[in-house]
Amino acid sequence: xxxxxxxxxxxxxxxxxxxxxxxxxxxxxxxxxxxxxxxxxxxxxxxxxxxxxxxxxxxxxxxxxxxxxxxxxxxxxxxxxxxxxxxxxxxxxxxxxxxxxxxxxxxxxxxxxxxxxxxxxxxxxxxxxxxxxxxxxxxxxxxxxxxxxxxxxxxxxxxxxxxxxxxxxxxxxxxxxxxxxxxxxxxxxxxxxxxxxxxxxxxxxxxxxxxxxxxxxxxxxxxxxxxxxxxxxxxxxxxxxxxxxxxxxxxxxxxxxxxxxxxxxxxxxxxxxxxxxxxxxxxxxxxxxxxxxxxxxxxxxxxxxxxxxxxxxxxxxxxxxx
Amino acid sequence: xxxxxxxxxxxxxxxxxxxxxxxxxxxxxxxxxxxxxxxxxxxxxxxxxxxxxxxxxxxxxxxxxxxxxxxxxxxxxxxxxxxxxxxxxxxxxxxxxxxxxxxxxxxxxxxxxxxxxxxxxxxxxxxxxxxxxxxxxxxxxxxxxxxxxxxxxxxxxxxxxxxxxxxxxxxxxxxxxxxxxxxxxxxxxxxxxxxxxxxxxxxxxxxxxxxxxxxxxxxxxxxxxxxxxxxxxxxxxxxxxxxxxxxxxxxxxxxxxxxxxxxxxxxxxxxxxxxxxxxxxxxxxxxxxxxxxxxxxxxxxxxxxxxxxxxxxxxxxxxxxx
Numbered sequence: 001x002x003x004x005x006x007x008x009x010x011x012x013x014x015x016x017x018x019x020x021x022x023x024x025x026x027x028x029x030x031x032x033x034x035x036x037x038x039x040x041x042x043x044x045x046x047x048x049x050x051x052x053x054x055x056x057x058x059x060x061x062x063x064x065x066x067x068x069x070x071x072x073x074x075x076x077x078x079x080x081x082x083x084x085x086x087x088x089x090x091x092x093x094x095x096x097x098x099x100x101x102x103x104x105x106x107x108x109x110x111x112x113x114x115x116x117x118x119x120x121x122x123x124x125x126x127x128x129x130x131x132x133x134x135x136x137x138x139x140x141x142x143x144x145x146x147x148x149x150x151x152x153x154x155x156x157x158x159x160x161x162x163x164x165x166x167x168x169x170x171x172x173x174x175x176x177x178x179x180x181x182x183x184x185x186x187x188x189x190x191x192x193x194x195x196x197x198x199x200x201x202x203x204x205x206x207x208x209x210x211x212x213x214x215x216x217x218x219x220x221x222x223x224x225x226x227x228x229x230x231x232x233x234x235x236x237x238x239x240x241x242x243x244x245x246x247x248x249x250x251x252x253x254x255x256x257x258x259x260x261x262x263x264x265x266x267x268x269x270x271x272x273x274x275x276x277x278x279x280x281x282x283x284x285x286x287x288x289x290x291x292x293x294x295x296x297x298x299x300x301x302x303x304x305x306x307x308x309x310x311x312x313x314x315x316x317x318x319x320x321x322x
Numbered sequence: 323x324x325x326x327x328x329x330x331x332x333x334x335x336x337x338x339x340x341x342x343x344x345x346x347x348x349x350x351x352x353x354x355x356x357x358x359x360x361x362x363x364x365x366x367x368x369x370x371x372x373x374x375x376x377x378x379x380x381x382x383x384x385x386x387x388x389x390x391x392x393x394x395x396x397x398x399x400x401x402x403x404x405x406x407x408x409x410x411x412x413x414x415x416x417x418x419x420x421x422x423x424x425x426x427x428x429x430x431x432x433x434x435x436x437x438x439x440x441x442x443x444x445x446x447x448x449x450x451x452x453x454x455x456x457x458x459x460x461x462x463x464x465x466x467x468x469x470x471x472x473x474x475x476x477x478x479x480x481x482x483x484x485x486x487x488x489x490x491x492x493x494x495x496x497x498x499x500x501x502x503x504x505x506x507x508x509x510x511x512x513x514x515x516x517x518x519x520x521x522x523x524x525x526x527x528x529x530x531x532x533x534x535x536x537x538x539x540x541x542x543x544x545x546x547x548x549x550x551x552x553x554x555x556x557x558x559x560x561x562x563x564x565x566x567x568x569x570x571x572x573x574x575x576x577x578x579x580x581x582x583x584x585x586x587x588x589x590x591x592x593x594x595x596x597x598x599x600x601x602x603x604x605x606x607x608x609x610x611x612x613x614x615x616x617x618x619x620x621x622x623x624x625x626x627x628x629x630x631x632x633x634x635x636x637x638x639x640x641x642x643x644x
Contacts, residue, residue: 027346027349027364029346042349042367045349045592267595267632268428271596271626272594273589273593304593307589310633310636314632314633315629315630
């Protein structure tokens with residue numbers, strides 16, 4: 001990170017070095033979409049089943065000894081929770097995770113199995129940030145934000161360094177599932193010449209809306225439901241907007257049915273398990289919503305999904321409505 | 323291959339070189355089983371969803387021009403079919419595949435989509451080798467046997483060369499799903515110092531039985547049903563037994579329920595789709611039937627499975643009977 005506490009390309013490169021020391025690179029696999037042979041980056045194959053292990057590790061491993069002793073708090077629907085819990089266990093740091101009561105059971109179970117303490121809140125209704133603030137006031141723990149954190153942004157960006165190494169050149173375009181914009185921001189620092197295309201659920205395109213408005217925009221109270229539990233932040237943050245402004249494409253929104261179609265494609269053509277939020281970028285590509293070429297990389301960001309909902313998705317007849 | 327038409331370590335190394343020129347290495351991923359952190363080789367992530375692309379490519383790309391002009395015939399329940407069809411399409415060779423009528427629909431569809439001509443036979447009842455012999459007599463096509471072929475053995479073995487490169491040393495032990503013994507034989511040539519542990523379905527342990535008897539043994543007419551459609555050859559062959567004799571461990575047999583448990587583990591912990599036959603080696607490891615250490619590699623050999631049966635498997639309650 002730079003001395004001004006802004007995330008930087010140098011910080012991303014340092015994060016990639018740290019992460020390479022403990023985790024093998026995730027595979028970059030060829031995929032044929034229509035007539036185009038491009039690439040998927042299988043971050044669902046990380047030990048916690050999602051890319052969030054990167055930001056969690058870069059943030060926690062760079063805490064001061066005093067901060068480590070105070071412990072960490074994170075707010076997450078599940079994947080950031082596991083990323084922070086995984087890093088905390090390995091570093092011997094106490095982790096408390098504020099999770100929505102309706103988070104997928106597999107994510108709650110996995111976070112608990114990694115030794116983190118879980119505090120549940122009701123979504124909607126309770127303000128998750130206030131719950132976290134209460135814990136911090138009481139314990140002095142350090143907040144590890146899921147996306148509005150320079151270390152976390154740099155950590156997520158390490159995937160872009162790996163991609164460029166695996167491809168042998170910078171990708172032309174990275175299509176990335178996008179919640180708060182931590183990954184998209186990190187990738188834009190990692191690969192300064194690549195086009196960055198954030199993909200969000202319809203109605204939860206808080207990064208896309210912020211990029212258009214030139215300021216942070218909050219999700220509407222009546223925002224539609226989405227199956228992408230990992231991609232529904234109430235808003236992006238200043239730091240993410242600051243990195244992405246003038247760097248990112250306007251952004252693309254995908255429907256639940258497009259996401260399910262992508263999960264089916266990953267199951268039958270790639271032999272990969274993707275959760276809905278982890279399939280959003282692939283959904284945009286399959287739906288023809290994003291340009292593809294031989295150096296385009298599609299991020300597959302997570303695969304933590306309940307067996308029942310995954311079984312329903314893969315056995316459902318393809319909708320012909322849209 | 324050596325001049326005596328026997329498969330050799332040099333041939334395996336040559337096959338690995340050829341395959342590296344057209345296919346990226348499949349990932350070697352860390353996995354925790356009990357307290358042991360070992361490795362899985364994710365061959366289900368090959369473009370055809372199975373390791374069989376290796377043997378198909380090494381055999382077909384080394385045919386003479388005359389042989390290429392005559393075309394090839396293969397007998398397969400699906401994965402070897404796709405391996406041969408994939409290589410044939412790329413090399414402009416006509417491929418005819420003899421497949422059982424009860425092969426999984428996804429494998430029939432995928433083989434057809436790769437441009438191969440499919441000839442169906444009834445299992446049991448019709449003799450698949452006779453069906454293939456009839457086609458060869460008529461067309462002069464070259465038989466590409468699924469396992470009893472020195473080129474195919476060498477091709478499959480290329481996975482072992484990749485593993486040693488990825489691990490930075492020869493593995494201590496490779497646990498491999500085993501049908502006719504092509505992969506196990508190839509791996510034993512690739513990694514001469516590794517222990518090779520073939521894993522077969524109960525009642526279809528034709529390699530294990532052959533190793534014990536010191537001669538090829540045919541499956542019993544009343545052999546039990548198995549969900550591992552890819553692992554039920556009527557017998558291993560002399561060439562496979564010749565390579566494996568004195569090299570391989572006695573072999574391990576796994577039950578359908580152990581295989582399903584491995585498919586569930588791969589789904590929830592590894593975010594990978596495995597077909598039953600592709601999960602046999604993992605099943606043996608999870609069931610405690612094979613010793614594990616930090617340099618043990620478990621082959622995940624295929625992921626071509628119908629959505630309906632996969633959905634049933636992952637949503638089934640774990641059996642407590644065994």
